[in-house]
Amino acid sequence: MKKSATSFFEDVYEVARLIPEGRVTSYGAIARFLGTRSSARMVGWALNGCPPDVPAHRIVNRQGLLTASHQFPASDSMESRLKREGIEVLNNQIRQFSEIFWDPNEELPFK
DNA sequence: CTGATGACGTGTG
DNA sequence: ACACACGCCATCA
Numbered sequence: 001m002k003k004s005a006t007s008f009f010e011d012v013y014e015v016a017r018l019i020p021e022g023r024v025t026s027y028g029a030i031a032r033f034l035g036t037r038s039s040a041r042m043v044g045w046a047l048n049g050c051p052p053d054v055p056a057h058r059i060v061n062r063q064g065l066l067t068a069s070h071q072f073p074a075s076d077s078m079e080s081r082l083k084r085e086g087i088e089v090l091n092n093q094i095r096q097f098s099e100i101f102w103d104p105n106e107e108l109p110f111k
Numbered sequence: 112c113t114g115a116t117g118a119c120g121t122g123t124g
Numbered sequence: 125a126c127a128c129a130c131g132c133c134a135t136c137a
């Protein structure tokens with residue numbers, strides 16, 4: 001069932017689940033993919049209710065900075081998860097961000 | 112309906 | 125390169 005309160009959220013969740021392991025994407029990229037390119041805030045906000053099915057830890061800001069690290073439990077820190085996937089993280093910032101950046105608009109011809 | 116908030120992005124000084 | 129301001133849009137009080 002699609003509820004008006006979650007239609008936008010589900011879209012974000014769907015794209016987030018499509019993020020390949022070892023890759024990361026930005027809010028703006030997802031926002032643009034959904035059509036709300038001007039509202040990267042909404043993407044992050046939607047992920048605020050990130051269900052366990054959504055690898056929200058793979059979503060960072062344009063700088064490759066883990067702005068959402070404080071939203072993750074210390075038991076499963078965002079950095080640890082990213083590092084565990086082979087992503088190098090230093091000081092809450094992803095290294096080689098441009099190389100592991102995954103853009104749904106370029107990688108996904110469909111949707 | 113109005114105002115405020117938010118895991119951002121881009122532009123300007 | 126850094127700091128500040130504006131925009132954009134959805135949700136909540």
